Amino acid sequence: MHLADFAAPNTPAAAAARELAEAYSTPSLLNHVTRSWLWAEAFAEVEGRTDVDHELVYVAALLHDIGVAPAFDNVALSYEEAGGHVAVALTAGAGWPAARRQRVLDVIIRHNWPSVDPEQDVEGYLLEIATGLDISGARPDVLPAEFVAEVLQAYPRQALADEFTAAVTDQAERKPTTAAHRLVLGGIAAKLRDNPLERQRDPLER
Template identity: 45%
Template sequence: MFPETPAAAAALSVGTRFCSPALLNHSVRSYLWGVMYGTAHGIAFDDELYYVSALLHDIGLTEPFDSHRLPFEAAGGHLAWVFGVAAGWPAARAARAEEIIVLHMRGDVSPAADPESHLLQVATSWEVVERRPEEFPPDARAEMLARYPRLGFDAEFVACFEDQARRKPGSAAAASVSNDVAGLMAVNPLQVHISA
């Protein structure tokens, strides 16, 4: 189900050590939603690279790796580069993990141009603000939430984004707060499923 490589195992260890259980489950779900979507659409992607990027994509929201100057995705991307090089990846591969994490908070990337970034964008936007609900059927949602429950992810995530917005008013997180990420999350089918 998950890539069985030293880098993948290390990414899970880092996520487990530094992310809350809710944020870690979100990261794992983001990987799995992306794989589900990619498989359904015949999108070829680098599984290890996508897994590491998904596991580390929100690490910049955690207290140990938060930057008071950089948007969380930039801080997390820098950490992913360091992680990749330390895992023995060539610098260019480590830079790809950094790029994927940064791009997940930017405008849409096509699967042809960058499949891993596209998958992370699709997965995280579904997880957070209900984009493309038709891609994720109710039975898959129920199974995913049973295996990797939200554990209060919505409230924790909104609080993190509101904190980012206060300190980094020009960031993508601040734009999300201005665009009512809290309201969108409140009606997300994944949250509604839990509340029902």
């Protein structure tokens, strides 16, 4: 498994999601959402999942945290729900039918669930475990070590631990009924700090 094995979908929605993520994300968060897409695709391959909507995974991954960007920070909604509605608007412009637009909203919201049943939502499951790896360090040894190192070299973690901790803590304080509050109570700061991927800043360090 190599980074070159995974190519972004060549579709208007995928291109627009990438453009939006680049415009509104910090470098650390842009790398995080890109890695999340790559981890999701890699988990799908390792688990032999062939029933995956790859365009849906890509768009959801690239936009799953855009709700923490000031331009899309909703006054009441959780950041994942706010980001999901950004994805709904984007995919409406790309011509997705209503049912598929609902799917991108569902996938983005569910990435913050404690777990997602792959029989219910395989794309939501893949994004949940992918972000679980990138944020909390869950399942660190499932993907091939050489692939993980290659991804980290291409898309380094930079200041993700500090930036994401600050963003989620701010969300939790202002919106205490949302998933951000659960993440803070669950020790997201420590999970980010202690994530095994944080110890692999040098891609040759294995």
